[in-house]
Amino acid sequence: MSIRVRIPTPLRSLTGGQADVTGDGASVVACIEQLESAYPGIGRRIFDDSGEVRRFVNLFVNGEDIRFLQGLETALKPGDELSIVPAMAGGARRA
Amino acid sequence: MEYLKGLVCRECGETYDLAPLHVCDLCLGPLEVAYDYAALRRDISREEIERGPQTVWRYRKLLPAGDRPVVDIQTGCTPLLRADNLGRLLGLRNLYVKNDTVNPTFSFKDRPVTVAATMARAFGFTTLACSSTGNLAAAVAAHAAKAQMACVVFIPAGLEPSKVTNIRVYGPSLVALRGNYDDVNRLCAEIADRYGWAFANINLRPYYAEGSKTLAFEVAEQLGWRTPDTVVVPTASGAMFTKIARGFEELVEVGLIPAGRPRMGLAQAAGCSPIVTAHEANTMSIRPVKPSTIAKSLAIGNPADGYYCLKTIRETNGLAGSVTDDEIVDGMQLLARTEGIFAETAGGVSIGVLKKMAEAGVLDPDETIVVYVTGNGLKTPEAVSDVLEAPITIDASMEAFESSLHPRPEPEPALP
The missing domain is CATH 3.40.50.1100 (Rossmann fold)
Incomplete structure (x- = not known):
């Protein structure tokens, strides 16, 4: 299983500067768990303490938001592309 | 006097120097501009603002530009x-x-963009860009023209023709993507990662907003x-x-x-x-x-x-x-x-x-x-x-005018 994973700038300190890495896993969650073992620390940036995707992280499989697919359980097949994209929020400061 | 303290993560509170950054390295939360409110409270006054220019820059102390020269096409002070x-x-x-x-x-988009363009120039960028549903692209293209910067703007295909003309007239490179705005936005996030452009609503988002x-x-x-x-x-x-x-x-x-x-x-x-x-x-x-x-x-x-x-x-x-x-x-x-x-x-x-x-x-x-x-x-x-009444087209004669009045239209009711 070879998944192309696109890494956003803020996470590249964990991937040795690489913008694209190869992942592995039959689902989005499995792929991120595999990434965590290859690049320790990356899982914590994507998931919050309860294991949910952080509010300001968007995950896309082949360009589609996983919330329109099966979420973290969305199946992956060889050649798929998983993009990790921070949300472009930027409004009021924390109240 | 500089009232800007830097950038701060809205989620975890991590602080950063003023830079073209929009995401926290630690938690991927959004960054925002932090001000020295104690100093502002001491130094700001209604009178000073009222004496200021008839643009958004009358509120300069509450915007992230400091004393930098602004990219200004006279935005704001609207009725x-x-x-x-x-x-x-x-x-x-x-x-x-x-x-x-x-x-x-x-549109209101000139407000965020005058700030974003100002900071883009201050940070040394030479290309101004954005992902847009249309109005932002026009504002970015106009400010890029005023600042004499290169400009690349991205919109979803199929926008209203006059909105697209209102972008093209300023001479940007305009890219229309097959997809909706959310598709445009996702691609632009990746483009912003690869190209050293100032995306008003991505890497300059803390200032823009x-x-x-x-x-x-x-x-x-x-x-x-x-x-x-x-x-x-x-x-x-x-x-x-x-x-x-x-x-x-x-x-x-x-x-x-x-x-x-x-x-x-x-x-x-x-x-x-x-x-x-x-x-x-x-x-x-x-x-x-x-x-x-x-x-x-x-x-x-x-x-x-x-x-x-x-x-x-x-x-x-x-x-x-x-x-x-x-x-x-x-x-x-x-x-x-x-x-x-x-x-x-x-x-x-x-x-x-x-x-x-x-x-x-x-x-x-x-x-x-x-x-x-x-x-x-x-x-x-x-x-x-399509839902508005069509004009009555007539020859330029009194006769044609008066015959066009049959049946005579009801007078518009006067407002109470």
Whole structure:
């Protein structure tokens, strides 16, 4: 299983500067768990303490938001592309 | 005097120097500009602002530019119109329209972009870019022209032709993507990672978003330095909505107006209303949607600031509502025919939702209400042109004129 994973700038300190890495896993969650073992620390940036995707992280499989697919359980097949994209929020400061 | 302290993560509080950054390295949370409010409280005054230029830069101390030279096409200081005719129809005695259709590129987007372009130049960028539903692209292209910077703007294919012309005229490289705005936004996030361009609403987003605070500053000043009781704001990503709320709070914080927050009313098109849907379901988690609405400038199905909008609505005992495409068209005509303002479809959303709120009895007839109208009707004329009465075409003779009057049209009813 070879998944192309696109890494956003803020996470590249964990991937040795690489913008694209190869992942592995039959689902989005499995792929991120595999990434965590290859690049320790990356899982914590994507998931919050309860294991949910952080509010300001968007995950896309082949360009589609996983919330329109099966979420973290969305199946992956060889050649798929998983993009990790921070949300472009930027409004009021924390109240 | 520099009142800027740097950038701070809204989620985890990590601090950063002023830089073209928008995401926290630690938690991927959004970054925002931090100010030295104690110094501002000491140094800012109504009189100084009132002596300032007739643009958003009269509020320079509350914007992230410091003393840097600004990229300015004279944005802001738009009219706050007392809307007596519309108010009478809706049973509202103190209704005002903030008419932001008359900015240089005909929408409120000139406000965030004058700030973003200023900071882009200060950071040494040579290319200004954005992902846009249309209005932002025009504002970015115009400011790039004024700053003599290169410009690349991205929009979804299929926007209104006049809106696209209003972008092309400034001479940018314009890329129309097959897909919706959320697709454009995702691609641009990746492009911003690869190219050293200043994306107004991506890597410069903390600065860009600050510009929309001036929509609150101006309203407070125009009301004689006070907050309205309720505002109604058309909403897509949620950045403007949260920044208007923040603008009023900030004026209190620096001592320019008495304490108090307006009730924040959020307006969306029914064909793209993920924030209203979450509010009505009493959840803080936004479910993205695939937009389908004539209000293309509001067609953002995955609103990045949606969570903060929901928080703001809760904190201010606020309101949220949505209107159908037909109600949007009705709203555009209602505003034009009562107050003489031709707004784009997003303005029809504002007016339609205001009308629904008035009819639902959730507005006090005597409270001061400001409805924001943020884009010009000439950007989206096709939304109304088909339902408007066609002109009577005649030969240039009195005879032709008088025979065209049969059957004689009913006189327009006078407004009460």
